[in-house]
Amino acid sequence: MQLSHSVEWYIKMFTRQLIKSIFHQLTATRKCWPLHRQLTASVAGGNVVVLQGPDLGSPLKFPSVWLRDNCQCSACFHKNTKSRQANWTRTNVEARIRSINVCQQKKVTIDWWDDHRSSFTLDWLRNRDFAPTNRKRYIEEIYRPPCQLWSKKEFPNLIRTFEFTEVMEKDEALLAWLECLAIIGFCFIKNAPHDISVARQLSEHIGFIKRTTYGEEFEVKSKENARNYAYLMAPLPLHTDLPYYEYKAGINIIHCYVQSESLGGSSIMADGFYTAERLRNEFPKFYEILVKTPVDWYDLGEDNGVAFHNIWRSPVICLDVDGCYHRINENSTKRDSHFTVPLEQVAPWYEAYDKFVELAYAEAVEFKMASGDVFVFNNRRMLHGRTAYEDTPYNKRHLIGTYVDWDIIYSKIRILRAQQNEAKLY
Ligand SMILES: [Zn+2]
Known part of the structure; x- marks a missing residue:
């Protein structure tokens, strides 16, 4: 009797344990199952x-x-x-x-x-x-928006104009302005106050000014004993600023404080990346030469009592690590007579360079800023210049410019985009 009671008891206990264990397993599986499936x-x-x-x-x-x-x-x-x-x-x-x-x-x-x-x-x-799609997303949405290259024909449809007060007061306008600069490479700001600090205000609103040999702000007006070719009334050929700097300024912010009433003083501009792309497609041998041959760019002089001698050796067309256009160097006034490449590379380089400049002028657009306009462009990309003008005692053309680096601009774009999307930055 004792034994059968014991067996009964064991069977009872075993059954209870079994049910408990099955139930436990079921609940545990239920907890995990939907996640396991996903x-x-x-x-x-x-x-x-x-x-x-x-x-x-x-x-x-x-x-x-x-x-x-x-x-x-x-x-x-x-x-x-x-x-x-x-x-x-x-x-x-x-x-x-x-x-x-x-x-x-x-x-x-x-x-x-x-x-x-x-x-x-x-x-x-x-x-x-x-995965390639995710890397592409990160590079284009977070790292840097891809550039949209443009020809002379496309220029009229790409002009974007922003209001000075909107850019200064509204984050959406500031972001749209900086994205436009990153993608198209230029834009205009209208209705800036008649104030010599406009270029400074815009620069400091993005981040801070890039200082150069010529100070934080530079004034483009005809000066006696000019220290820079830009400070003459003569025409200024298509060029990029500061090719003689390793750390070349990213963008130019040019405030038209007073425009010339003479026929001249118009701005000219061509997309240097598009020009390089045309060279690559139409004259691949010349393109190779301009990508591979270093040129000596220089600036030797004095400004505000400070003597300087800047030199940077770099090709006309510079590519980034992905083989995309990174920087164009072109400035006839700042190209050194020292040309530190082997003798046999010199004549072919001139032939390639001549074709590049010819294409740039073929793609150049012309417009005249009015007082109160601000012309902003990518100095690594846009070739720019001006036509000759003539000052009178009552009308002296006067532009005030500043530079800002791309590091500062891209950082601002990322911060503003994250704020707009309420996204976490990391
Ligand atoms: Zn750990």
Whole structure:
């Protein structure tokens, strides 16, 4: 009797345990199941592959060495300064994974063989996906908007004009202005006050002025004993400013304080990137020469009692790391008679250069600013100049200019875009 009672008791206990265990498993599975269906992670060939589920896009792939290097835990990453504080002297190149878990709040948690644990949210991972479309999105939306090249024919349809007070008071107008500069390369601001500080105000509204040999603000007006060719009434050929600087200024902000009433004093401008593109398509050999041959650009003189001798060796057409147009150097008045290339490269370079200048003039547009207008353009890209003019005792053409660097402008664009989209910056 004693025994059968005991067996009964064991059966009861076993059944109870079994039910409890099945129930426990069911609830545990229920908690994980929907996430499991959406999100799984595995290791394949040194990469972590995150499958997001049928409706949530293609698999995300991340090299395990990159995940280990970008661990977001407080030991590896300093949140306040957004700085990596691991792998300063050596990188954990092996980065061997013990296990991956995806069962908590859309997080991928990795346990490494050295007993370290890293967790990454799905959003963070998606944002850094190595797929070509995502890299393109990041480069074009966050890094830099791509340039839109334009010909003389297209110019009238691309003119954008902003109101001075709107740009100074409204963030949307400021962002639109800077995006236009980054993409099209130029724009106009109308109705600036008759105040010599307009160019300074606009520069400081973006960030800060780039100072050069000629000071923070430069005045373009005819001067006796001019120290720069621009300070004459003579025509100014198509050029970019400051080719003789390694750190050439990014944009010119030119405020027309007083315009010449004479027939001249018009501005001329051509898209240097478009000119380079035409050369590449129509005269590829000349293009190669202008991309590869360094030219000695120089500025030797004195301004406000300070003597200077600037030199920078650089080709006419400079490309960036992706092979896109980065910077055009062209300035006949600042091209040195020193030309430090092998003898046999000189004559072919002149032939290529002559074709580039011919194409630039063929693509040049002409317009005349009025007093109160501000002409802003990319100094790495736009070739610009002016026609001759004549001052009278009652009418002296007077422009006031400043420079701002692209680093400052792109940073402002990113900050303003993030504010507008209410997006997190990192
Ligand atoms: Zn860590």
